[in-house]
Amino acid sequence: MPNNQATACAYSNIAFIKYWGNRDHALRLPANPSLSMNLGGLFTRTTVRFSADLTADRALVDDQAMQGNSLARISAHLDYARRLAGSALSAEVISHNNFPAGAGIASSASAFAALSLAAAAALDLKLTEAELSAYARRGSGSAARSVPNGFVVWHMGTDHASSYAESIAPAEHWQLTDLVAIISTEHKATGSTEGHQLADSSPLQAARVATAPARFEDCVQAVLARDFERLARVVEHDSDMMHAVMQTSTPPLLYWLPPTVAIMRRVRQLRAEGVGVCYTIDAGANVHCICLPNALERVRAELHAISGVLEVRAAQVGGAAWLEG
């Protein structure tokens, strides 16, 4: 336990098959399996230091001191590692995202993956990658997918230990790029944790969940075979299925803004013209445009030409979470 301190980094990820809704909210056991690619270059770097000098947990995220629910969520996450290690030490957490908040990149996935890896290392827990992934899941479901390398599947599982993510192909397997069209930097009105709890209020969620395993298998095969047309169809369809559920929940969650629809339409037109691009949209207005290498510059130019697009950010496929130092 060198200094009871460790620093870890983890990439954000974008889901090709979406996670929306839980079968167990407390454990964040998802309603369906999901699949994602890590977003290379867009990461959270987190240092955790356990010390007898501290009287309570404290956390700085992007130089801001966490309080209330935000701090409680981090403390609760550290508790799990402390229980495993038999430790009662308080911790200091210092975390930085190398991408701006509100830039359309989910930070909770990379944040809880990095926090889990750093906390486990600081307490000298010898966790397997699957155990780390399951641990990260407890903090934020999609964080489970930011632990392994490249293209990642999250097995829904039936309990804590069986609900973890693993790589189906490393980052080098397929040179895809996510061009994130940023059209809103507003904080979302409904956060993901709350959103997952609304999923079952939609009359359509059961049908989405029932058909998700088939989309998941289709997407696994598309990734393994590097079949972009197949990938594009299932990725867009699965995104549309999630937003169908969101938009029909009570209260309805309409995350799209006018430029969101403009981009969806443009991306479909481009693909019909033979350009290797498809869209996927998370719980927000920004659009992730997954591109083949030869489509990249064309798509970037097209996105910049759409009214309401503030910025376009590029990410290639990222690797696994890693320890520093």
Added chain:
Amino acid sequence: MPNNQATACAYSNIAFIKYWGNRDHALRLPANPSLSMNLGGLFTRTTVRFSADLTADRALVDDQAMQGNSLARISAHLDYARRLAGSALSAEVISHNNFPAGAGIASSASAFAALSLAAAAALDLKLTEAELSAYARRGSGSAARSVPNGFVVWHMGTDHASSYAESIAPAEHWQLTDLVAIISTEHKATGSTEGHQLADSSPLQAARVATAPARFEDCVQAVLARDFERLARVVEHDSDMMHAVMQTSTPPLLYWLPPTVAIMRRVRQLRAEGVGVCYTIDAGANVHCICLPNALERVRAELHAISGVLEVRAAQVGGAAWLEG
């Protein structure tokens, strides 16, 4: 049979509970019951003349001669009345819409309602309103709802005779206005007849259909009680449910344009501020904003202020289809 000729008029209608998908495509027996209000002032006027002088059916719609499939659909519709009357006479159909094509108002509902009423009268068929409505349904499902007065329910039924519409309240019952925000005058890429056939390709259609009767009952009660808040919630939710199915069918039908989403969001904001308005969207990009009388001028001004809104057209609740002369 004075001259074997008759002229009839019928209003268009806007569905509060949507019709999307059939249990029998040939008979246009719908997958779920629906509810609409007629759109006063927006009507089709149709003259049908059967004559031994004609060697084949012919039809002029807004001064344009129908050919091919369009003419065949009209002829097939007339065949039903001819069979009932034991007539073999060909017919001349002259039809005018008093609203421009592509103005965001469905014309097939008013057109087939007027055609049915005129054809039945020209052949001196003594049909009840329910029989006329069922007849109109064979030409275009929503035409069944343009036959009765005011606020209309279409019973899905189990065969031709039992699938008809009837009024639950006359036009005078509730002074609502439909402000149609017109944002596209393009002809739709996928027509309704084809769209209905795609409904079952969505994994969400079965759940939409299964829950439609409860929304239908809720909407009936909201109309009867003139409960606008209740109406607004169920009308928007039902519209969202239909578009969820459309957007997840294969191929996906994304009818919305960027201003569609801008209007949906603005309407919801306005209602949260206490303005009596809700939206509903058919198989197109235009948005029907159903307003209470005291909300009308505010909503009209707000719609004109939204980028992409070309025109705003108003319709009050309309009465039943009627014979002229």
